[in-house]
Amino acid sequence: MLGAGGGGVLGGRVAIPSIYRERKRNQINGEDREKIRRKVAIVTASTQGIGFGIAERLGLEGAAVVISSRRQKNVDEAAEKLRVKGIEVLGLVCHVSNAQQRKDLIEKTVAKYGKIDVIVCNAAANPAVDGILETKESVLDKLWEINVKTSVLLLQEAAPHLQKGSSVIFVSSIAAYQPPQGLAMYGVTKTALLGLTKKSLEEKTLLNRLGTTQDMAAATAYLASDDASYVTGETLVVAEECNLDSNFVLWCCGATVNEVRHDPISTYDISHFGGCPE
Ligand SMILES: NC(=O)c1ccc[n+]([C@@H]2O[C@H](COP(=O)([O-])OP(=O)(O)OC[C@H]3O[C@@H](n4cnc5c(N)ncnc54)[C@H](OP(=O)(O)O)[C@@H]3O)[C@@H](O)[C@H]2O)c1
Numbered sequence: 001m002l003g004a005g006g007g008g009v010l011g012g013r014v015a016i017p018s019i020y021r022e023r024k025r026n027q028i029n030g031e032d033r034e035k036i037r038r039k040v041a042i043v044t045a046s047t048q049g050i051g052f053g054i055a056e057r058l059g060l061e062g063a064a065v066v067i068s069s070r071r072q073k074n075v076d077e078a079a080e081k082l083r084v085k086g087i088e089v090l091g092l093v094c095h096v097s098n099a100q101q102r103k104d105l106i107e108k109t110v111a112k113y114g115k116i117d118v119i120v121c122n123a124a125a126n127p128a129v130d131g132i133l134e135t136k137e138s139v140l141d142k143l144w145e146i147n148v149k150t151s152v153l154l155l156q157e158a159a160p161h162l163q164k165g166s167s168v169i170f171v172s173s174i175a176a177y178q179p180p181q182g183l184a185m186y187g188v189t190k191t192a193l194l195g196l197t198k199k200s201l202e203e204k205t206l207l208n209r210l211g212t213t214q215d216m217a218a219a220t221a222y223l224a225s226d227d228a229s230y231v232t233g234e235t236l237v238v239a240e241e242c243n244l245d246s247n248f249v250l251w252c253c254g255a256t257v258n259e260v261r262h263d264p265i266s267t268y269d270i271s272h273f274g275g276c277p278e
Helices: 049-060 072-083 099-113 137-161 184-204 213-224
Strands: 002-005 040-043 064-069 089-093 118-121 167-170 251-259 266-274
Touching (some): 040 049, 064 072, 064 099, 137 167, 137 184, 167 184
Parallel strands (some): 040 118, 064 089
Antiparallel strands (some): 002 167, 251 266
């Protein structure tokens, strides 16, 4: 999963709907979890699977979640599953390829909650397992359309409503880094999301500030937590877009997990540098 967090299109302050003021605190495993309380999160393709899991988790942490998928029945059932857990949810039909339904997704979210804080572009398709040279044009079109193009179009639709601090998250895949046999073109579309994350971040999320010790601490707390138990051998860069020509990027954090099998202790090597690259 690749997130392009922070920044966004600047907008005015929005009134917080009364539903949040009166909201009772949610609990996960007995702990108070309200990290994203008061945020409004749209998750596409979210009536089952990873999208539903993301919506449920964000909802349990206090966000109002907007779930969607192609079928009304699936939307209704998934919305009800979330509501019984005390999650504030709006369920909408949205086939990500349908321009009117994408527009409705954004407009109905803003009409109900007054803002958008998080968009998770989760929809994807993998209609064939052919090698690249055998992949039919219709399959290429569908892969591009669902996995890449609709994420761009949804982002364009949402952009006027994004504000400082909004997050845009594209759900990619390990196949993005090394497209495997049988998932070759799917992997290539997921690789495209890496570029999309970088470029949309460049256009929308220049923070123009230094990193803080709290930024480093938050990343370390995540890596040290059970939430990061499936994150192994990765480097997490905590920094504004690294542009060595700019004077803005001043603080990076590398985090390396050296997980030893049969050893319950994982080590995290945190390093940072400050100062403007010469
Ligand atoms: N599963 C994995 O192992 C894995 C690994 C790496 C990355 N990913 C990525 O994770 C994301 C979710 O995968 P998943 O395995 O959780 O999917 P999934 O279980 O197949 O879930 C599909 C969901 O998407 C909805 N959906 C399907 N096509 C849609 C469309 N065109 N527009 C809107 N909604 C649509 C479905 O509901 P309706 O039928 O009602 O539309 C359903 O809610 C994808 O981006 C995938 O590439 C998955």
